[in-house]
Ligand code: ADP
Ligand code: BMX
């Protein structure tokens with residue numbers, strides 16, 4: 001069965017048709033609307049899926065936010081321009097007329113990346129360093145979602161009790177420091193106003209402040225990985241998201257993780273499916289037992 005997979009991130013929306021061979025066809029991408037009202041998101045989703053919906057039998061959504069009973073609840077509404085609540089399944093079923101299934105974006109990507117790992121791995125974690133910091137955990141071969149959908153929201157563990165206040169209301173979350181938004185918010189002087197992509201470009205040209213902002217993010221993610229290892233005993237941690245996939249970032253994380261005692265080390269790699277892990281995981285999960 002062909003699935004129309006949709007990935008709703010805080011910066012970009014993506015969609016593709018995915019069959020049983022898990023090959024992506026007709027991948028499309030649009031920016032997440034700047035005015036993130038429910039109407040603006042609904043219009044953007046309609047524009048994204050209309051060209052493809054006739055070719056699919058079902059819709060599978062991987063979306064930022066806590067997904068409970070098909071509704072998106074923002075944990076960090078600041079990342080979604082203040083949008084708190086969005087009826088994902090209802091909206092997409094109305095737009096497409098197709099049965100729709102939804103899960104958190106990072107949980108979804110975790111499942112795709114778990115399937116891409118070689119060997120008999122039963123415990124793994126995935127961390128996306130993107131607009132925010134998302135995460136997912138596989139324990140004993142099962143994806144943890146939780147009764148309320150919150151499981152694996154690793155970006156909201158506390159990295160620094162004296163750190164910046166996070167949009168979720170907590171102080172010093174990993175997300176407030178290490179995410180694309182966090183990197184940009186810590187910029188000073190001539191770097192004020194630069195986004196994370198621009199800060200990576202400056203670092204590649206030797207800018208010391210840009211490099212130190214990126215290293216601080218990577219160090220925060222390395223500490224998070226050590227914490228996740230203590231909780232899950234994961235053998236492997238996969239890193240995704242545009243910041244996580246950026247050149248040189250994983251090497252910094254690796255360097256900082258090596259400074260932790262060996263018990264807290266885990267094998268690290270970048271996402272096998274790169275920017276498509278969320279789309280593929282949603283299709284895999286929605287196709288479920290039929291595969
Ligand atoms: P989303 O959050 O919608 O899933 P991304 O994974 O693309 O989207 O993450 C967006 C963040 O990644 C932004 O903070 C942006 O500045 C940053 N970013 C985008 N492209 C790059 C890049 N090539 N290198 C480093 N950072 C990037
Ligand atoms: C935030 C949270 C997570 C999400 C993560 C990465 C919201 C809206 N999102 O921690 O649910 O998985 O960001 O999302 O509260 P991304 O859009 O930055 O990839």
Ligand code: ZN
Pocket residue numbers: 076155156166167168169170173175176
């Ligand atoms: Zn937080």
